[in-house]
């Protein structure tokens with residue numbers, strides 16, 4: 001079986017061909033997927049991507065899905081996981097109803113679901129306000145946040161707390177500051193960029209692959225799969241799949257724990273002809 005995991009990040013299995021912007025581990029191929037998929041037609045029995053499609057502008061997403069179709073073997077499977085717009089929108093309405101009915105205990109949950117809905121699309125610095133929320137010393141609705149984002153949120157918070165406790169203070173001052181020499185960055189900022197530095201930094205960040213540029217629900221993702229050429233579109237759970245041995249790869253869940261519980265999981269098949 002030839003299996004392809006696109007935008008794998010740090011979650012990959014060595015039985016798969018794994019691709020990401022930068023190589024995140026042994027054998028992970030570094031490639032920008034907006035430039036196409038670097039393999040010939042009809043190569044893979046299964047093509048999978050998780051929480052990648054929403055990082056492309058809508059048009060680029062359509063081109064990317066057509067590329068997935070091209071490299072899938074006839075009879076092969078595509079599996080896509082994305083944040084579930086329908087689930088997030090329903091949760092937002094539920095929390096809005098709760099807070100407007102005067103349920104003050106739900107204000108923190110409401111704040112969080114607003115972040116989930118918007119921050120991932122509008123942020124201009126890594127982690128955005130979601131990370132800032134998660135990294136507060138005290139988070140009053142941690143169980144709710146972990147329930148929404150799964151173990152990954154727990155690990156992120158723990159890593160942040162461990163890092164914080166290890167921080168040592170750097171000695172103040174450097175040779176350059178001692179003799180008051182301007183840095184190259186200082187010169188660039190003062191004379192060449194004159195006010196352009198921040199917009200350039202924001203633009204660079206927003207094109208760097210972290211933010212969400214579009215979102216999908218079971219209708220729009222199903223339609224996109226069909227328009228890309230796939231048939232037999234189905235919505236599944238994290239553990240269900242037509243890919244033989246799927247749970248063993250531990251890509252969407254491990255020990256029955258779903259990595260990204262906010263996800264929509266869908267599969268479809270490339271027709272034989």
Ligand SMILES: C[S@@+](CC[C@H](N)C(=O)[O-])C[C@H]1O[C@@H](n2cnc3c(N)ncnc32)[C@H](O)[C@@H]1O
Pocket residue numbers: 006007008009010011019020021022031032033034049050051052055209210
């Ligand atoms: C939210 S992470 C998901 C990682 C992994 N698939 C998972 O489910 O945990 C999105 C991944 O897509 C990658 N990515 C986004 N845009 C990309 C592009 N144009 N080319 C290659 N990789 C891209 C990012 O580098 C990142 O690793």
